[in-house]
Amino acid sequence: MSADPTAAPTGPGTSAMAGPSAALVGLDPRPGVPKPDAILVVDDVERRFGGLTAVDVDHLEVQRGVITALIGPNGAGKTTLFNLVTGFDRPSSGSWTFDGRSMSNVNAAKTSRAGMVRTFQLTKALSRMTVLDNMRLGARDQPGENMLAALARPLWRRREQEITEKADELLVRFKLDHLRDEFAGSLSGGQRKLLEMARALMSDPVMVMLDEPMAGVNPALTQSLLGHVQALRDEGMTVLFVEHDMHMVRHISDWVVVMAEGRVVAEGPPESVMADPAVIDAYLGAHHDTDLGDDALLADEVIEQLEHEAHAEEEEHHGKQS
Amino acid sequence: MDWQRMLTLAAGELIAPQTAAFALAAIGLNVHFGFTGLLNMGHAGFMLLGAYGFAISTIAGAPFWLAFLVAVVAAILFALILGIPTLKLRGDYLAIVTISAAEIIRLLGRSTLFTDLTGASSGLRGNTYKATFQALSPLPDGTTAIGPFEYGNNLSNGWWVRIAAWALVLLAVLVVYLLVRSPWGRVLRGIREDEDAVRALGKSVYAYKMQALVLGGVLGALGGVVYVLPTSVQPDAMGRAMTFFVWTVLLLGGAATIFGPILGSMIFFVALSVVRTSMRELLPPDIFGPAQIEPLSGILIGVFLMLLVIFRPQGIMGDKKELTFHVR
Ligand SMILES: Nc1ncnc2c1ncn2[C@@H]1O[C@H](COP(=O)(O)OP(=O)(O)O)[C@@H](O)[C@H]1O
Numbered sequence: 175m176s177a178d179p180t181a182a183p184t185g186p187g188t189s190a191m192a193g194p195s196a197a198l199v200g201l202d203p204r205p206g207v208p209k210p211d212a213i214l215v216v217d218d219v220e221r222r223f224g225g226l227t228a229v230d231v232d233h234l235e236v237q238r239g240v241i242t243a244l245i246g247p248n249g250a251g252k253t254t255l256f257n258l259v260t261g262f263d264r265p266s267s268g269s270w271t272f273d274g275r276s277m278s279n280v281n282a283a284k285t286s287r288a289g290m291v292r293t294f295q296l297t298k299a300l301s302r303m304t305v306l307d308n309m310r311l312g313a314r315d316q317p318g319e320n321m322l323a324a325l326a327r328p329l330w331r332r333r334e335q336e337i338t339e340k341a342d343e344l345l346v347r348f349k350l351d352h353l354r355d356e357f358a359g360s361l362s363g364g365q366r367k368l369l370e371m372a373r374a375l376m377s378d379p380v381m382v383m384l385d386e387p388m389a390g391v392n393p394a395l396t397q398s399l400l401g402h403v404q405a406l407r408d409e410g411m412t413v414l415f416v417e418h419d420m421h422m423v424r425h426i427s428d429w430v431v432v433m434a435e436g437r438v439v440a441e442g443p444p445e446s447v448m449a450d451p452a453v454i455d456a457y458l459g460a461h462h463d464t465d466l467g468d469d470a471l472l473a474d475e476v477i478e479q480l481e482h483e484a485h486a487e488e489e490e491h492h493g494k495q496s
Numbered sequence: 497m498d499w500q501r502m503l504t505l506a507a508g509e510l511i512a513p514q515t516a517a518f519a520l521a522a523i524g525l526n527v528h529f530g531f532t533g534l535l536n537m538g539h540a541g542f543m544l545l546g547a548y549g550f551a552i553s554t555i556a557g558a559p560f561w562l563a564f565l566v567a568v569v570a571a572i573l574f575a576l577i578l579g580i581p582t583l584k585l586r587g588d589y590l591a592i593v594t595i596s597a598a599e600i601i602r603l604l605g606r607s608t609l610f611t612d613l614t615g616a617s618s619g620l621r622g623n624t625y626k627a628t629f630q631a632l633s634p635l636p637d638g639t640t641a642i643g644p645f646e647y648g649n650n651l652s653n654g655w656w657v658r659i660a661a662w663a664l665v666l667l668a669v670l671v672v673y674l675l676v677r678s679p680w681g682r683v684l685r686g687i688r689e690d691e692d693a694v695r696a697l698g699k700s701v702y703a704y705k706m707q708a709l710v711l712g713g714v715l716g717a718l719g720g721v722v723y724v725l726p727t728s729v730q731p732d733a734m735g736r737a738m739t740f741f742v743w744t745v746l747l748l749g750g751a752a753t754i755f756g757p758i759l760g761s762m763i764f765f766v767a768l769s770v771v772r773t774s775m776r777e778l779l780p781p782d783i784f785g786p787a788q789i790e791p792l793s794g795i796l797i798g799v800f801l802m803l804l805v806i807f808r809p810q811g812i813m814g815d816k817k818e819l820t821f822h823v824r
């Protein structure tokens with residue numbers, strides 16, 4: 175944790191309007207800027223795959239209790255960074271701390287038990303288990319998960335009831351309650367995303383890390399999903415998510431970190447970071463003249479159009495080469 | 497052709513000790529594959545190790561329960577040796593290591609290195625290790641007939657071994673039932689589906705896989721003990737073919753079901769008996785002698801296993817939605 179002595183003291187006492195994100199107001203928007211109350215601090219983390227450096231982050235701090243978006247073009251290293259800090263991959267070098275504890279040599283299960291729970295870009299619903307069992311598996315402190323205690327139902331029945339109640343509440347919240355007894359494999363892609371997120375919440379994590387939570391989710395559901403993510407923050411959870419949907423990034427994140435080619439190239443509040451030339455560079459290449467901060471520009475049709483143009487340009491390029 | 501005799505023979509397989517032995521082994525393999533997704537391709541190794549553990553320690557003078565314990569401990573150690581290097585790796589590694597480890601057990605057993613202990617390729621005669629088990633029998637001597645089944649009470653292939661074997665099978669089913677419907681079993685099924693997801697939820701996947709490997713291995717070893725109690729320890733009868741028969745039994749009954757292994761074993765041995773007797777009766781004996789019947793029934797089993805996996809992957813007891821044959 176690196177407390178900035180000049181930052182105004184903030185905490186639960188701040189006005190409801192500003193919320194915990196008030197702590198970020200006035201922070202210098204440059205890559206690696208120290209946060210007043212950082213929960214995750216990454217230092218000099220590098221991950222190479224053969225000759226390719228997928229992640230090369232000098233310094234990154236994630237503020238506690240806010241929603242931080244991690245954006246960047248495909249292949250920027252966002253998922254790899256997730257894999258590293260959650261213990262699913264090992265860095266070539268570097269270290270990080272979570273909640274003040276060094277986690278660089280901690281495996282995935284222990285990282286999760288420490289309170290940092292993640293979801294996956296490629297959804298990992300447990301197909302041949304029911305939605306309810308998927309949820310229950312996310313819970314902690316179930317004595318029946320011990321092999322010997324498992325034989326004696328009275329030892330774990332009470333806890334199982336509590337877990338089931340909690341699972342049912344979350345399923346209602348995520349509008350999956352009507353699928354409770356279906357096999358997870360029968361759910362649509364978007365429903366699986368929701369299930370995976372709901373399952374991650376079963377353990378009351380300190381920090382949730384969502385890798386593209388919106389990908390494939392029915393647009394009718396995204397609005398309520400945005401609400402869920404904000405609700406998590408309002409309950410005091412820290413959220414770090416990777417997302418391509420700029421609409422989501424703009425509307426719910428308190429802070430945005432931009433990665434490109436493995437590095438953190440910019441960070442700051444959503445409004446200003448989108449106007450940062452470095453970001454525009456990283457993202458759009460050809461469209462230097464466009465302003466990502468413009469709301470109208472971020473309407474889906476416009477993004478689609480931009481992508482279409484980029485695609486056409488690429489083809490033209492290929493055409494010239496051959 | 498004597499249909500009556502054929503049917504009696506076949507019905508006898510329903511309760512035969514061999515059927516119980518394979519049911520027990522398949523219950524163990526079910527813990528591995530059906531519930532945890534572990535690809536154990538050397539289950540016969542656990543069975544042979546259990547058989548050796550029991551027989552050798554009995555011959556050395558151990559009382560029954562100590563010999564029983566030796567068989568269990570041998571399986572636990574074998575599971576640990578197999579699991580420690582492989583369970584952190586991808587599933588295929590376990591498959592390769594179990595195939596070769598089971599072969600190593602068999603080859604060591606039949607080699608002349610330990611002839612004093614194992615009897616090398618001729619194995620251990622049943623009479624040398626059966627006495628402690630027979631002595632436990634509460635049955636009076638004599639012969640009892642129940643329906644079409646008539647066996648000596650205390651003969652080495654009689655009622656006592658049948659009763660003990662099936663009691664053990666029922667106990668194993670009960671334990672596995674209690675375990676798999678518990679939260680512990682839920683973690684295993686999660687691992688079967690996607691171990692990274694389970695890791696992300698904070699479970700120590702390695703420890704669970706190890707526990708499953710040990711439990712299933714112990715059940716395999718007990719199957720091995722039951723298998724040799726009415727007969728003898730023959731390393732060459734407990735090789736790769738035996739592993740594949742256990743797989744057939746499991747897939748036939750239905751992986752990840754509770755009673756599938758028992759049903760699978762019964763159907764397998766009844767069908768095998770029917771096939772063998774009818775081939776013996778119907779095929780011209782000058783072309784198909786006993787030396788041809790055996791491999792021919794082996795081929796039939798192989799074809800049958802293929803058809804099973806293709807047309808009814810969930811087995812007889814299985815739920816098509818949940819329990820399709822699924823190799824990761
Ligand atoms: N296991 C791997 N082996 C080799 N290269 C990888 C591996 N994982 C990721 N990469 C490479 O690392 C880079 C970053 O990938 P990733 O973290 O998935 O990007 P993002 O999530 O930002 O789209 C890409 O160039 C990708 O091809």
Ligand SMILES: [Mg+2]
Pocket residue numbers: 252253254295
């Ligand atoms: Mg990614």
